[in-house]
Amino acid sequence: MGEVGVAVRGLHKRYGPTAALDGMGFSVGPGRVTGFVGPNGAGKSTTMRVVLGLDTADEGTALIGGLPYRSLRRPMTHIGALLDAAALQPSRRARNHLLWMARSQGIGARRVDEVIDRVGLATVAGRRAGGFSLGMRQRLGIAAALLGDPGVLMMDEPFNGMDPEGIIWLRGLLRALAGEGRAVLISSHLMSELQDTATHVVVVGRGRVVADTSVAELLAAASAGGRVTLRAAQPERAATVLGAAGGTAVPAGPGTLSVSGLSAEDIVAHLTRQGVPFSEVAAHRATLEDAYLRLTRDATEFTGADAVGGTRTSGGTETGERA
Numbered sequence: 093m094g095e096v097g098v099a100v101r102g103l104h105k106r107y108g109p110t111a112a113l114d115g116m117g118f119s120v121g122p123g124r125v126t127g128f129v130g131p132n133g134a135g136k137s138t139t140m141r142v143v144l145g146l147d148t149a150d151e152g153t154a155l156i157g158g159l160p161y162r163s164l165r166r167p168m169t170h171i172g173a174l175l176d177a178a179a180l181q182p183s184r185r186a187r188n189h190l191l192w193m194a195r196s197q198g199i200g201a202r203r204v205d206e207v208i209d210r211v212g213l214a215t216v217a218g219r220r221a222g223g224f225s226l227g228m229r230q231r232l233g234i235a236a237a238l239l240g241d242p243g244v245l246m247m248d249e250p251f252n253g254m255d256p257e258g259i260i261w262l263r264g265l266l267r268a269l270a271g272e273g274r275a276v277l278i279s280s281h282l283m284s285e286l287q288d289t290a291t292h293v294v295v296v297g298r299g300r301v302v303a304d305t306s307v308a309e310l311l312a313a314a315s316a317g318g319r320v321t322l323r324a325a326q327p328e329r330a331a332t333v334l335g336a337a338g339g340t341a342v343p344a345g346p347g348t349l350s351v352s353g354l355s356a357e358d359i360v361a362h363l364t365r366q367g368v369p370f371s372e373v374a375a376h377r378a379t380l381e382d383a384y385l386r387l388t389r390d391a392t393e394f395t396g397a398d399a400v401g402g403t404r405t406s407g408g409t410e411t412g413e414r415a
């Protein structure tokens with residue numbers, strides 16, 4: 093496989109009057125989990141179907157390791173995909189379902205048992221898949237995606253239907269798969285899950301990319317200019333000192349100020365230098381959810397890298413960071 097796991101360029105796709113894809117383009121690099129996020133109808137599933145050759149774009153290209161899906165020999169050894177966990181024959185037993193898929197690609201039974209173990213279905217592998225919960229079906233779908241030991245994995249909403257233990261397990265699995273050097277693309281509505289899983293995120297809206305950035309940069313941009321809560325016995329004095337230092341401090345309750353324009357570290361330094369006592373300084377960091385909501389709310393205004401540069405405030409999530 094080349095440098096890039098998946099490369100999507102300038103995809104356009106219309107369904108009658110609906111533009112499902114409107115210039116979609118991004119890359120999924122090896123060795124990391126890339127989150128693919130956006131509101132309903134943003135074009136995530138359509139993009140994944142185009143990558144897998146299940147749908148044709150009107151314009152643009154989608155390549156896996158430099159090749160279109162249809163020219164891959166034994167495609168499951170290049171890309172493993174989970175699009176719809178419900179897409180299985182309910183009367184077939186889980187292991188038989190995987191054996192049937194494996195045979196179609198010249199993959200042996202030993203590999204089937206390996207992937208069953210890896211997804212934690214060993215004790216139920218002889219059961220009919222029709223009786224599986226959604227979380228168990230997701231595990232079975234992930235096992236199928238892993239069968240060919242592919243360098244690229246693509247999963248549409250794999251956290252759907254997972255219980256809390258399953259979510260923790262899946263986070264760990266995705267990180268491990270990326271740690272093995274695979275390119276991993278995961279769509280999700282639940283940004284909180286991606287915060288502990290994805291290191292890169294492609295945010296989409298209305299069929300195109302709104303932001304394509306590392307999670308660290310997205311959070312930093314969303315937090316920039318965020319506010320800091322300060323508790324001080326003499327709030328007026330503190331406000332004067334911080335105002336002179338270029339900040340803006342407004343009352344936010346008894347003995348409490350909400351400060352903008354200065355970092356928590358700067359606030360501590362200025363107050364200490366001027367001998368103004370304080371009891372608490374709490375910076376409010378943005379969560380991935382904040383950053384995402386801001387980007388998708390303004391989806392029509394932002395494009396590409398500008399979207400991140402244009403994101404200024406955190407929206408005030410109470411993730412306090414004590415200075």
Ligand SMILES: Nc1ncnc2c1ncn2[C@@H]1O[C@H](COP(=O)(O)OP(=O)(O)OP(=O)(O)O)[C@@H](O)[C@H]1O
Pocket residue numbers: 107110111112130131132133134135136137138139
């Ligand atoms: N087969 C189809 N026929 C008609 N319209 C379609 C079809 N598939 C997708 N669309 C439309 O294309 C747009 C993009 O849909 P898509 O399913 O790709 O979005 P999504 O980001 O995956 O959304 P969700 O998170 O709800 O799954 C939507 O407006 C959808 O209604």
